[in-house]
Amino acid sequence: MSARATASVPAAEVWRPSQARRRWSGWLFYGLAVFSTLMGLVMLGALLFDIFTDGAREVDWHFLTNYPSRIADNAGLRSALLGSLWMLAFTAIIAFPLGVGAAIYLEEYAPDNWLTRFIQLNIANLAGVPSIVYGLLGLGLFVRWLALGRVVLAGSMTMALLILPLIIVASREAIRAVPDSLREGSYALGATRWQMVRQTVLPSAAGGILTGTILALARAIGETAPLITIGALTYVAFDPNGPLDIFTVLPIQIYNWVSLPQKEFHSLAAGGIVVLLVVLLAANSLAVYLRYRMQRRLQ
Amino acid sequence: MSEISRRRVLRAAGFGSLAAAGAAVLAACGETQVVEKVVTQEVIVEVPAPAGPLSGTILVDGSSTVGPISQAVAEEFQKQFSDVRVPVGISGTGGGFKKFCAQETDVSDASRFIKASEQELCDENGIGYIELPVAIDGIAVVVNQRNDWIGDSITTEELKRLWAPESEGQVTNWSQIREGLPNEPILLYGPGTDSGTYDYFTKAINGEEGASRGDFTPSEDDNVLVQGVSGDAGAIGFFGLAYYEQNAEILKALQVDGGSGPVFPTTENVLTGKYSPLSRVIFIYVSTVAAERPEVQTFVEFYLNNAASLVGQIGYVPMPAEMYDIALERFVSRKTGTVTALEGVNASPNSVLEAWKAGA
Numbered sequence: 001m002s003a004r005a006t007a008s009v010p011a012a013e014v015w016r017p018s019q020a021r022r023r024w025s026g027w028l029f030y031g032l033a034v035f036s037t038l039m040g041l042v043m044l045g046a047l048l049f050d051i052f053t054d055g056a057r058e059v060d061w062h063f064l065t066n067y068p069s070r071i072a073d074n075a076g077l078r079s080a081l082l083g084s085l086w087m088l089a090f091t092a093i094i095a096f097p098l099g100v101g102a103a104i105y106l107e108e109y110a111p112d113n114w115l116t117r118f119i120q121l122n123i124a125n126l127a128g129v130p131s132i133v134y135g136l137l138g139l140g141l142f143v144r145w146l147a148l149g150r151v152v153l154a155g156s157m158t159m160a161l162l163i164l165p166l167i168i169v170a171s172r173e174a175i176r177a178v179p180d181s182l183r184e185g186s187y188a189l190g191a192t193r194w195q196m197v198r199q200t201v202l203p204s205a206a207g208g209i210l211t212g213t214i215l216a217l218a219r220a221i222g223e224t225a226p227l228i229t230i231g232a233l234t235y236v237a238f239d240p241n242g243p244l245d246i247f248t249v250l251p252i253q254i255y256n257w258v259s260l261p262q263k264e265f266h267s268l269a270a271g272g273i274v275v276l277l278v279v280l281l282a283a284n285s286l287a288v289y290l291r292y293r294m295q296r297r298l299q
Numbered sequence: 300m301s302e303i304s305r306r307r308v309l310r311a312a313g314f315g316s317l318a319a320a321g322a323a324v325l326a327a328c329g330e331t332q333v334v335e336k337v338v339t340q341e342v343i344v345e346v347p348a349p350a351g352p353l354s355g356t357i358l359v360d361g362s363s364t365v366g367p368i369s370q371a372v373a374e375e376f377q378k379q380f381s382d383v384r385v386p387v388g389i390s391g392t393g394g395g396f397k398k399f400c401a402q403e404t405d406v407s408d409a410s411r412f413i414k415a416s417e418q419e420l421c422d423e424n425g426i427g428y429i430e431l432p433v434a435i436d437g438i439a440v441v442v443n444q445r446n447d448w449i450g451d452s453i454t455t456e457e458l459k460r461l462w463a464p465e466s467e468g469q470v471t472n473w474s475q476i477r478e479g480l481p482n483e484p485i486l487l488y489g490p491g492t493d494s495g496t497y498d499y500f501t502k503a504i505n506g507e508e509g510a511s512r513g514d515f516t517p518s519e520d521d522n523v524l525v526q527g528v529s530g531d532a533g534a535i536g537f538f539g540l541a542y543y544e545q546n547a548e549i550l551k552a553l554q555v556d557g558g559s560g561p562v563f564p565t566t567e568n569v570l571t572g573k574y575s576p577l578s579r580v581i582f583i584y585v586s587t588v589a590a591e592r593p594e595v596q597t598f599v600e601f602y603l604n605n606a607a608s609l610v611g612q613i614g615y616v617p618m619p620a621e622m623y624d625i626a627l628e629r630f631v632s633r634k635t636g637t638v639t640a641l642e643g644v645n646a647s648p649n650s651v652l653e654a655w656k657a658g659a
Contacts, residue, residue: 067374068370068374069374070367070370070371070374070609070612070613071612231388231390231398233360233386233387233388234366234370234387234388234389235366235369235370235373235386235387235388235389236386237373237374237377237384237385237386238377238384238386246356246358246386248386256389258520258522259363259520259521259522260367261521261522261539261541261542261544261545261546261614262545262614263545266522
């Protein structure tokens with residue numbers, strides 16, 4: 001068919017319809033790409049709208065400062081919010097130095113041999129392990145073997161394990177993005193390797209490292225499965241007093257409210273999700289701000 | 300606005316009797332009179348504190364059915380004894396006993412009796428337990444509202460045909476359940492196999508705990524079961540009565556005929572035991588080791604003194620007052636062991652009461 005067409009009509013005649021088709025397919029692809037982008041935004045918008053219409057009116061000062069209660073009007077999530085913040089703080093304290101340390105070693109010190117490559121491969125694999133598996137590990141290792149009990153610190157250590165691969169991967173990317181010319185400049189001025197890392201590489205990579213860490217922590221605050229496994233509690237009507245105290249967290253409190261038969265508790269759950277989202281968005285904004293500031297300082 | 304006032308009215312009605320709530324909704328529609336902060340002011344029986352201020356932490360864990368009761372009691376208890384901390388975990392009746400027998404918790408919530416295997420575990424670790432019933436729960440059998448063929452009731456034989464292990468893959472159509480039912484596929488919904496509700500239902504209907512067909516949709520979250528049954532005309536499921544009462548407008552509960560005529564799962568029928576065999580007593584188990592601690596002792600006494608008023612507020616049926624008194628006596632005299640040791644005792648309220656009176 002096409003062979004006969006090319007034989008009988010001049011080349012320009014063949015070219016024109018083809019050009020229209022190529023232009024059309026270009027627009028089609030553009031449309032698909034825009035659609036894909038909008039899809040995510042629309043879903044997020046729909047989710048936020050749904051949650052906020054259900055839950056926003058539940059969120060007030062009392063909701064944040066009251067303990068959970070059997071009477072929906074009096075119920076709040078103070079203990080869960082504090083538990084989440086305690087857990088998050090200790091997760092950061094544990095995971096940040098370990099993650100950044102590992103990234104510095106892998107990028108700046110480790111020789112390029114099979115062992116290093118093996119470690120790198122495994123870190124990438126660890127990032128894909130389902131979170132419940134970390135929960136079981138935490139239960140066996142921290143709660144039972146180290147005999148910490150079902151406390152904030154056990155939860156933090158489990159969460160630290162969970163997000164460690166994310167922090168290492170993000171930090172390595174950030175460190176690798178530092179141009180070699182800066183490293184060579186440091187050496188040329190007589191810096192040792194440690195001085196070079198501390199005074200040149202880390203300040204340049206700090207924005208990326210912090211962003212990665214904060215995004216990883218944002219994941220930790222939304223996780224439920226590992227904490228249920230290690231035995232975070234459901235109903236807590238007192239403030240956790242430190243890393244060695246028993247606790248509950250926001251996602252568990254939300255799950256508890258959702259599973260109750262009374263519908264007014266389902267609205268409270270939506271309110272809890274609003275609080276969780278606000279904490280998450282605050283963390284993400286902080287990440288964006290830090291990256292912006294670090295980049296400006298570098299320039 | 301009408302949604303809000305309806306919610307508030309329901310709350311004001313104390314979550315309980317549906318007829319009353321329904322009438323109240325009708326009455327309240329249009330009115331914007333808002334019943335703000337209706338906190339049911341039940342009289343809380345204060346328990347005299349032993350000498351010296353109480354402090355410490357009492358760990359409660361176990362059944363998701365009993366959990367809300369323990370949470371309500373813990374809430375009131377901590378108002379009176381602010382230095383005692385009573386966290387409540389929910390890891391299922393079985394999960395709760397695992398921790399209880401490993402001496403990780405002080406009080407275990409259970410929606411069924413302790414099993415023989417769990418008794419052995421406790422014995423091995425030297426943990427004695429005091430078995431105390433705290434409320435009565437009915438298990439509602441519900442179908443979709445579009446299901447107009449089943450009528451108003453179902454017999455226990457029909458339930459057995461639906462749920463028996465040998466029905467798996469065989470009984471899949473409503474026409475197989477009763478003469479004259481239409482050719483409609485059956486969709487089964489039930490609580491997860493870890494739950495005490497599942498254990499009790501299978502025992503009461505199929506005769507053996509944990510014996511049922513496997514091709515049903517299980518969920519640990521009863522609200523998922525509610526959604527499932529309300530979404531499909533051929534669906535049937537079972538769960539705690541409180542979940543039916545909160546969703547009566549989208550579900551249809553069946554009267555259950557256990558041989559002496561069909562009975563609807565009302566609070567009244569569950570309390571008197573007429574709704575049989577799907578009424579059951581639910582329990583807390585107190586560790587004898589923990590019971591030596593003054594704060595645990597005071598907490599359990601507070602629990603039994605106040606359960607009757609608190610249980611109603613969260614949608615369960617309180618036991619007859621007599622049973623709370625006997626339970627308190629059992630605790631005070633530290634009577635350990637389970638009444639299931641006796642021949643023929645099941646968790647129906649009358650059976651437990653009879654067993655106690657017989658000196659168990």
